[in-house]
Amino acid sequence: MRPLTDEETKAMFEKLSKYIGENIKLLVDRPDGTYCFRLHHDRVYYMSEKILKLATNFSRDKLISVGTCFGKFTKTQKFRLHITALDFLAPYAKFKVWVKPGAEQSFLYGNHVLKSGLGRITENTMQYQGVVVYSMADVPLGFGVAAKTTQECRRVDPLSIVVFHQADVGEFIRNEDTLT
Amino acid sequence: MRRLYVGGLSHAVTQKELKDRFGKFGDVVDVELRTRRDEEGVPYKTFGYINISISDADLKRCLTVLNKSKWKGGTLQIETAKESFLHRLAQERQAAADPDLQQTAADDGKQNLLDSLSKAGINNFTMKAAVPGTEVPGHKDWVVSKFGRVLPVLQLRCQKGNKARMLKYDPSKYSHNIRKLDRDDADRSTPVSQLTWQVEGGDDDISRKRRGEFPSYEPRRPKKSRPLGADTCKAPDRKRSEQKNSSDLIQSKRFSIGPTRTDAQGDLDSDEEICRLMAAQDSSHHALQQEAEESPLEVVGLEYSVKSGRKGKETPEAPVRCLSDCDVFVDEKTLIPGDEDEYDSADTDELIASRRNLSPLSNERSKGRSQPGEEKVKAVLPLQTLSFKEDSGLEKKRTKTRVLPVLQHGDEEEEEEEESAGSSSDSEYEAMFSNVTRLELSLADLQRLAEEDSQAAGILGSEGDPALAAGPSEQPAPKKGTSPEEILAAILEDSDDDRPRKRKKRKGVTLPPLPAFQGTRSLQETDDLLRREEEEGGGDQMDSRTTETEGQEGEKNGALSQSPVASESSSSSEEDEEERTTETPAAEALLPSQIFSDEGSGEAAPPTLRRKLNAEEEEELQRKANLRRLSALQQRQKKVEEQKKLIQGALANLDAPPPKAGKRIVFDSDDEEENPSQTASSIIQSVEEAAGTRAVANQRAAKDKFSAPQLFDSSEDEDGAEEEENRFDLRPQFEGQAGQKLMALQYRFGTDERFRMDERFLEEEEPDGEAESGLAVEDEALEEEKKKNLSILQNLLGSSKQPSSRTPSKAAKFRDVSTLHYDPSREEHTAFETKTIQTTESKAARRKKREEAQKLPEVSSDIFYEVSGDLKAVFGQTKEELSEAEEENNWDQEEEEEDGGEEEELQTSLLPDDPITTKEESSGFKFSFFGVDGETSSRETTEYKVENIQAPKVSWQQDPRFHDSSSDEEPESQSREAKAEEPPSTMDLFFFYPGDSRLKDGPTLFCRSGQLEEQREDWEERRTMLRRVSSLYLSHVSPHDRVLSGHCY
Secondary structure, eight states, rough: EEEEOHHHHHHHHHHHHHHHGGGHHHHHTTSSSHHHHHHTTTEEEEEHHHHHHHHSSSSSTTOOOOSOOOOOOOOSSSSEEEEGHHHHHGGGOOEEEEEEEEHHHHHHHHHEEGGGEEEEEETOOOTTEEEEEEEEEOOOEEEEEESSSSSHHSSSOOTEEEEEEEEETTTHHHHTTTTO | OOEEEEEEOOOTTTTHHHHHHHHHSEEEEEEEEEEEEOOTTTTTEEEEEEEEEEEEEHHHHHHHTTTEEETEEEEEEEEEEEOOOHHHHHHHHHHHHOOOHHHHHHHHHHHOOOOHHTTOBBBBBBTTTOOOOOOEEEEEEEOOOOOOOOEEEEEEEEETEEEEEEEEEOOGGTTTTOOOOOOOOOOOOOGGGOOOSOOOOOOHHHHHHHHHHOOOOOOOOHHHHHHHHHHHHHOHHHHHHHHHHHHHHHHHHHHHTTTTTTHOOOOOOOHHHHHHHHHHHHHHHHHHHHHOOOOOOOOTTTOOOOHHHHHHHHHHHHHHHHHHHHHHHHHHHHHHHHSSOOOOOOHHHHHHHHHHOHHHHHHHHHHHHHHHOOHHHHHHHHHHHHHHHHTTTOOOOHHHHHHHHHHHHHHHHHHHHHHHHHHHHHHHHHHHHHHHHHHHGGGHHHHHHHHHHHHHHHHHOOOOOOHHHHHTTOOOHHHHHHHHHHHHHHHGGGGGGGHHHHHHHHHEEEHHOOHHHHHHHHHHHHHHHHHHHHHHSSSSOOHHHHHHHHHHHHHHHHHHHHHHTHHHHHHHHHHHHHHHHHHHHHTTTTTHHHHHHHHHHOOOOOOHHHHHHHHHHHHHHHHTTTHHHHHHHHHHHHHHHHHHHHHHHHHHHHSSHHHHHHHHHHHHHHHHHHHEEEEHHHHHHHHHHHHHHHHHHHHHHHHHHHHHHHHTTTHHHHHHHHHHHHHHHHGGSSSSHHHHHHHHHHHHTTTGGGGGOOOOHHHHHHHHHHHHHHHHHHHHHHHEEEEEEEHHHHHHHOOOOOOOOOOOHHOOOOOGGGOOOTTTSSSGGGGOOOOOHOOOOOOOOHHHHHHHHHHGGGGHHHHHHHHHHHHHHHHHHHHHHHHHHHHHHHHHHHHHHTTHHHHHHHHHHTOOOOOOHHHHHHHHHHHHHSSHHHHHHHHHHHHHHHHSSOOOOOOOGGGGHHHHHHHHHHHHHHHHHHHHHHHHOOOOOHHHOOTTTHHHHHHHHHHHHSSSSHHHHHHHHHHHHHHHHHHHHHHHHHHOOOHHHHHOO
16 A cells, blocks of 8 residues: 555546546545545555554555545556545536436446436536436436537437446446455 | 418408409408417418309419419418318208208109119019029119019128128029018928028138127227227326326317217217327327427536535535534533533533533532542532532522532541641641642632631521521621622722622622633732731631631531531631632632732741741640641631632632633623622622621631631641642643643633643643654655645646645635636735736836936926926816815916026927916926826926926825836937927917917028028038948948848848
8 A cells, every 4th residue: 555656646636637626625635634545456545544544554465445445547557436436526526417217227237328318417518527427316326427518418319328337336236346 | 162272461461452352353252361470479470261252264363363473561372272161061061951852862863763673674673574583684783583573783892801892792692592471372491401502601700690690799999999098008107198088088079079070970989989099199199298398408507516415424524514513422421421520621611510500409419418438529519519509699508518518528638637637647638638639629619618617606606507507608608708898998999890790700690700810810809808808807816716616616516417526527628628729829820828928927027937937836736736726727717718708709700710611601791781780789788797797707807817827837837838839849840831731721721620730731741742743744744645636636627726724614615616706805816806007017117216216316396396387277277176276376386486497498498488388388297197198208208308307306206107107208208209299289279379489480490591502502511421421330330241231121
């Protein structure tokens, strides 16, 4: 477990900023304590310093997970967000998409959000903007990437994709073994 | 009769016009105009139907003429229309109304048939002597059947499956079995089996039907409609569709009445079916509609807030909130037990205070019941309760309860004291003292007790009943208070303001606690009081002591059955109390004991000497045995009492702070309001009581004088002294950084003895500090990391925001850039302002400013004055405000006076003009001064040029703008002269005046001044000279340069 290098931090922040913009600052600079990002087994964990200190008691190979896993670095050193980061993305998300109840399940099974399932969308969403997907009851379901702008979403036919699926809470079940 | 459709009419067309238009071609029977309007009622289409009786030729003509012709802004489009359905309907109805016509027609046909048949030799449909099966001649579809009967051949349409076939039914073939009933000798009907033809057998429907077995009637249509219903069910909103069916029924019925009625009769079995069909259509339609309705997206703004509670938890503030809540919760939990067992924190104080308010009595009782073993608790609680009782001006029961705990405590200590008295070992005493220290806080309470005791002694010496004693207890407090009060009133009227406050607090129903340092102040005051008391108090301490002790004994015995040696216990406890009282001030760094002793001695006797003396006296007392000692103790008690009385106010203040901390505002307000009345009442009481008990008070006061020093002397003088020293030793703990910390901590609790800070805290703190320092290193690392992260983030986002400090408010606030507004009142936002004036100042301007500053001493005021004169004139003309004009007049006057010759110079140098012209120029200058820089600069330049003198450095001239412009112009002034002069010229009024000398001189410039020859010569000379100069210059420039320059250009 080690702190992230600058490149890694940059990559991760770039990715995160697609979803929560400058609100990353709120994650880094928290009023309720010192929180930090740590790299462990190619995964980035977000934890408070207290837990960090506790975690130092364990050897690297024995330590499976600390704090909250935000995502992992691929072999090509790209950062990929995991669904476990949703708890920190949802409250700060700048662009949101709400799916209709009928489309919830589809999304939770890993499918993209179609126009027919799109219940509500934040205005001025740009194409390929990271969005957090909510149910109509405002329960965060996952996140993805807007395939169309808000304006385009009005016009496209019902079967076209408006949000590309990236992660959904269904992964907690589907990928239970790999999620840490 | 034709019906024509006429489209493309303008909206203004009337029926009459239309009728006239078409009237040429035929007889217009009826005109029907329709206008389509949109939702706002604006017509967008107008058309009409015309019923016209017209011949075909005329119709053709009409079409060719009028079709696609323009009429009133519209292009006519004429078509033949179907008959109006109303018309048709009417016709149908009429037709149905008279079926006779049809019948007649049918009758005609029948008759014709009969006629034709009869012609063929057939009468009454029988043809005699005809073989069955032969055709009737002339009638193809008539066949002769059995018995010569003529029957028609039927063409039946048979629909089997999808194919429609025509069946030819030849009745002759099926007539074998026909019999004539009127023939009697009827031949037996041949059994079916013997018939020559066979009815095909089989179980299929047809054969069965042939046999005459028809299945029970089942309407076929309903079967078909069922699948339709299923289709409707498929629609997502089945219920709705079903619901709508009912409503649709009506619609469909309505429809069915009209044009489709015939169809319905023909094709559909019933209205129900129609309804169903319609419903199906509708439902499907609705389903589509719903989809359409759902399809529109809801687009929300960026600020759209997710309502789920989950979000709230996750927001940055939320954790803080939760944490704080948790803290509070924990505090409360811890505090609640703490309330009973330990009082550790200020919070507990608050809580306790609140609780006390709620149930002071219960507390007291519990304390009274509480066992001696829990000294701490008891001590603390009674104190609180006491203070409360005092405040609330409470009565007998409370006093009793008060007495009880303290007395108990005293008992315990008393034992110790006895032991200590026996052994008089320091250690024991110290142990005792440690116990005492905890009780120190209770000074006020102790005082009360002492007061009660003293009361008992003074007034109720005879009283054995605790109840009775309690009754008077109310009085004693005021009484005791009175003695000092009186003294104070007599001697110190200055401190009156503070005293009433104290008293209020004493009685203090709900008294506002005062800040800690006020308490100290009050302490000082109390000290003063003590001094005075001492002064008053004569020398006879012993008597009063003895009397008091007796009284106390009696009272205590009556009151406390628990205490075996009530008197001793009380005395001992009081001793302790005294010590405590002295200590408490010490804790406050005021060292009241010292002060007290010093002041008490008053005469300049050093405290140490006095102490020794006291010690000696004490030894004597000891010799006199217990009584003596007790008396001494009682003396102390009395002293304590007095001290208490004196200090009560202060202590009340001090004790009060914890309760007040919680509810400061309420208390303050109450305090101020109640102050006058309470103080007055208290004073009155005190005065009355004082009058009655003055003697006692005096005695007490006398004792008090000496008692203060005696405190330490009385029973264990040495011990006391040592302790005192120890106390002083303790103080160093407040030295140094840690000491300061302790001090700060202590200050937080004021003089609250319960929370006195000693070395333990210090020691505890140090390791903490180390640990913190150790942690600090890690924290620094984390901080660095955080900073790094933030810097990276900044780079990423391109935002120039500084990494927020740790202040939660900053960090917690999320500021949306899109909602950023410029707030002129905020300093940070000055960054958004565009600075116009200051930035425009060029370096040159600054430089010139500097130069001007340097030139300051040289300044001559000439120019300025001239200008002002002009200003005056200008203003007079423009009718500016009088005040300004007046001011300017002043200027002008001065200027004019001073200017004198310089004006002339100006005039002569440039413009051979009058002062007026100069004024004009100056007016230009003036304008520049008030107007735009550009203008001013140009005009100013002219002036400067003229004078060749720097602009005067008058105070007003230091206006930056002015500096800039003037300074800028200086070098360029020559070039701009012409420009500068132009503007005035445009203003005729200003520039010229009747008899202007320029007008005279000007024309002379046009005329040749000298001879042409001379001028020519001059010119030649000049030219040669110039040539020379130019050649010289060229020779200086190297050819290379010239080439280069040539290239360049």
